[in-house]
Amino acid sequence: MVNPVGTTEWDESDVTYLRSQARAGTTVDIVSLDHGPVSLEGACYESEAIPGILQQVREGAADHDGILINCFLDPGVVAAREAVDIPVAGPGESGMILATMLGHTFAVLAVAKNLIPRHREQARVLGLESRLASVLSLEIPVVALLEEPGQTVEAALTQARLARDRDGAEVIVLGCTGMATLAQWIKENLDMPVVEPAAAALKMLETWIDLGLTHSRAGLYRRPDFAAILWPQGNQVPGEVSP
Amino acid sequence: MVNPVGTTEWDESDVTYLRSQARAGTTVDIVSLDHGPVSLEGACYESEAIPGILQQVREGAADHDGILINCFLDPGVVAAREAVDIPVAGPGESGMILATMLGHTFAVLAVAKNLIPRHREQARVLGLESRLASVLSLEIPVVALLEEPGQTVEAALTQARLARDRDGAEVIVLGCTGMATLAQWIKENLDMPVVEPAAAALKMLETWIDLGLTHSRAGLYRRPDFAAILWPQGNQVPGEVSP
């Protein structure tokens, strides 16, 4: 499990939570980035995080059976699948996929308005836009989600109710891996299934490992030529002899 | 696990296979229908099978944690979710959903040409049509799949190769739960991931049970009023007093 942030602050609580969701026999390790953003709330944040994620993924591949990149935006998931042979799961993809089987349409709760189009794009690339009832924003920055828990719960219930009653959503997908504590509140107050995306990703990994499956190399996830990517910095084309 | 056919002929082999796919701690039982078709190869077949499926689902719900309806067409899955509170998985839905994470597009191998539009419709209802590269048919009836295994493997490899090279499919989904033995052949010969749909459905059940999730009652899967459906056969409207 790669926490794609440049702080170890949440490592402990995140790994404890995920271990509680793992089935017997599954061991979960966590690692965060040497440096990177505190949270991921847009493309600039992701851009800074992804090289570090990839490095952790490649290092971790040697002694793990699967990799979970712990952010709903699935930063670096495509690149990670190119890079390693073991399964790589992202909470965004896994959470939305799982939600489709629990009801006709689902809604995603985003942390901020600028992520509404991002989550909509994630659903479009997955092919699931027709199952997405709506994306609604709590307008609470990731790092503040836990600061005023009462307000966070309040905002989540308000938006989830709107999703259900106005947009016809039958399932709620939490749009950030820092929202796990909200699941129980929504389930109890609105009587709807709530998908916590980090746990969903963990289950997808367990599934792939159980079934001996990993991503295809026949197309999108072709193995890259790392020599061409990470060549020495003298700026010659690899293979060229420098005088 | 409900085998939606009116024969016990495949119960033994099917349950043995599925148990081999289950994780430690999962117990798999199988039941087939008191009467019903030998195989499901179209809407007429399904229509005859579904009432019996529903009966088994309702009886089985009392002492199981989840139900798997063992046919790629997912016969009765929507009705079963209406009927019971525990998770219900279908191989078609589960297999296609799982395939989306293993490559950019997948192809489905159907047993017969008339099922090509059916599988396409399944993908459309799921919302996954943009991820479906193609559906190709083996043109071998379900009951004959195992009779001439050499021919079946031959046909499957031919169609899978076409799916990959002509249609750009990166993953193969077996379009019938009687094709499990083909998975290994395709994987080895074409070096592509192959999703066996019954195992996929089993994994989805394990996932939901692990996560304490079940289908939403807020929309599509509303609980029906069985008194209104299965009323006594005197043909009075329920509640009416007949003289």
Added chain:
Amino acid sequence: MVNPVGTTEWDESDVTYLRSQARAGTTVDIVSLDHGPVSLEGACYESEAIPGILQQVREGAADHDGILINCFLDPGVVAAREAVDIPVAGPGESGMILATMLGHTFAVLAVAKNLIPRHREQARVLGLESRLASVLSLEIPVVALLEEPGQTVEAALTQARLARDRDGAEVIVLGCTGMATLAQWIKENLDMPVVEPAAAALKMLETWIDLGLTHSRAGLYRRPDFAAILWPQGNQVPGEVSP
């Protein structure tokens, strides 16, 4: 015309209505099921009705030119087309298809909230989702539609107005064949075309019979092998000799 319910209670009024919509030269007969649900309000209801529908369809095919299955959910329409060579029409398909030519978008009035996703799926399978402005629910059970006609009209006008003014619907499609009396009310009060789906299905049948057309056998509606479906109940695979 097959009334897919296990009661003869509405046979008289339904056939009278449909005869009033038929053109000169068209004769309409009605038959309901020996046993089945009182109304169809979900997949469990349909599942119980379809075998009886198919039986009536197959029996009626001998001496009729076309079959109308009298429920907006089109239960058994695909199976019926597989089973018989004469045209089979469903009110859902016919009503939505007809509506597309009367305005840019149409709305469907459903009887209950759980049918909203069902009607949406019907439109998606038809390929017409982009023409569907919205589906709105009266939240009145089928059997109660006629009990308090004032309330039913009130609810229908409220939802139809919402469809027009909020969702931009230009045409209303009644989402239940028990709503025929609403057509006039909406037309008069809201000045919009209203498609009554049973009459629409009748017209489609008249059209196909006039043009000598029936469904294709080249794909989805391939003729099934009834021997394989409805085999004797000793649970042997057909062709096997039982001792």
Added chain:
Amino acid sequence: MVNPVGTTEWDESDVTYLRSQARAGTTVDIVSLDHGPVSLEGACYESEAIPGILQQVREGAADHDGILINCFLDPGVVAAREAVDIPVAGPGESGMILATMLGHTFAVLAVAKNLIPRHREQARVLGLESRLASVLSLEIPVVALLEEPGQTVEAALTQARLARDRDGAEVIVLGCTGMATLAQWIKENLDMPVVEPAAAALKMLETWIDLGLTHSRAGLYRRPDFAAILWPQGNQVPGEVSP
């Protein structure tokens, strides 16, 4: 029935054909344009024809119950619906709509390659693109369709077979109202339903007239202000006083 061409050459045969498709009680008149193109094979052709079509539609509306514009491109259908209160049918729209009920997918036979995207756009605007298997071109100009009937039949059979076997089409829609004679050939040789679009449009008109339906005025087909369109040619804005 408006023949949207500037010649009376085909009036006789066209009206004879359509009368043979009409049901008892339906009277069919035909009128062509005072001047206009010989055939319609692109947007320039249509542009020249539409003002004449509209004139005939408006004149004909007084003493007819419905209007059929006899070209698969549906030239002027939207404008005609704006202009008059009686139903207006187009062969393209009617033919494609009708085809959806006869099989899972249909193919359109076009006269020329440049009309392939046009027919595809027609299907897209109708919302039916997902039901359209393919559009194939005979590459025979409209006026030549009947000149070498053997070649036309040959080309049509070749393309229809391709549509069925390569593209999975289950129904053929003739993409020009001058192809009526092909229907029988394809039906007999390929055993597929063939929709002749002029007859389809006639049936749609009969349907609407039977049901007392006409297009909605609530949106797309709003009645225009003809005073603003067809104002006197001194080029003043209407209402202005010219000295």
Added chain:
Amino acid sequence: MVNPVGTTEWDESDVTYLRSQARAGTTVDIVSLDHGPVSLEGACYESEAIPGILQQVREGAADHDGILINCFLDPGVVAAREAVDIPVAGPGESGMILATMLGHTFAVLAVAKNLIPRHREQARVLGLESRLASVLSLEIPVVALLEEPGQTVEAALTQARLARDRDGAEVIVLGCTGMATLAQWIKENLDMPVVEPAAAALKMLETWIDLGLTHSRAGLYRRPDFAAILWPQGNQVPGEVSP
């Protein structure tokens, strides 16, 4: 630049505006129709304008490098591209295309409700429906847009705010070339980019001319046979000898 109206009233102001948007080296001429509607607010209006537009386009092609048809509905753009070899731009197409690069979704401000489905169809044919947040109507006739400027601005701000806050639009596209003065108001009050479609079309022309590009003749825009379209009015088929 063709002003597709039968009045010269706006020629002066329109050409002045467009010259202000042109880059150094671009010369803009304007011509309106000999006769035609005052404004274009539906298909009937367009139908009357298009033959005159085509005539101006064909005459103007000789001594210009590109043609701009100055109406958001893009009347005659397809026909014009068939007719001439130089680039032809329409404000609707250009404006929507340009908007996609300025934000995730855009909204179109229409002059009247009946144009909402028209603009939606324009987006659908372009393939951009998934980027279109909404179309909202000012309900002010084109000729009145400038009469009560205060009311027009008020209506535009109200609808643009709704588009942004309710529909999530990030960019506003003015849905009429008579709305240019609104751009500044919306930009300033709502801090969103506003695309003025006539200027957008001009820029597309400049782009194509710079790049030496013009429309493809390989499909939709095939060159028509004008002899077959505009043949002498004796109503003989061209080539026939009249006695």
Added chain:
Amino acid sequence: MVNPVGTTEWDESDVTYLRSQARAGTTVDIVSLDHGPVSLEGACYESEAIPGILQQVREGAADHDGILINCFLDPGVVAAREAVDIPVAGPGESGMILATMLGHTFAVLAVAKNLIPRHREQARVLGLESRLASVLSLEIPVVALLEEPGQTVEAALTQARLARDRDGAEVIVLGCTGMATLAQWIKENLDMPVVEPAAAALKMLETWIDLGLTHSRAGLYRRPDFAAILWPQGNQVPGEVSP
């Protein structure tokens, strides 16, 4: 213009080419990355390049009017728009957008098979999938495109011909900014418009600058909080006091 590679090898030829496409008054500068991959042929390549791209974009924003990121995959374009207020153009987006106006459908020529799904996803996110006829691969690595020019031209002509004749493409979009020399060959041999994407992006920039437009801050491109992204590496949450 940012060349998103870690070599200056192509800076000279690229800037010379782009200057030849610029209109009078436009000045083009080029900068490449301090370190980064030689070419971009997948997500891993992009991931390594994007932080360097962003750095160059932010530095360049001070004294330029617009930024062009010179790779068809549009690496970092979304992030760059978040980061700076001046327009940012990507060749992929610009090229595909421009192609839609030159014909009904376009095809993209990719360098390698694994980029086919990437370009398809780019089109899907743009909303243009319905305009994309196909993506075909030359199977020639970027760095080899110019090594054997004869083979490259041969491969391009073969694929472009296939796109036109088999897939109905009317326009070709070059899927790599290193293919500029191919444009003339295809145009001359196949008589189709060819969009060179770097020039297309340049023209989009000129357009936005002319019109005073830049991307919306209302949604997807919200300005990020760089303090939170690029905080000092002690791994404390910003604002926290470390002892």
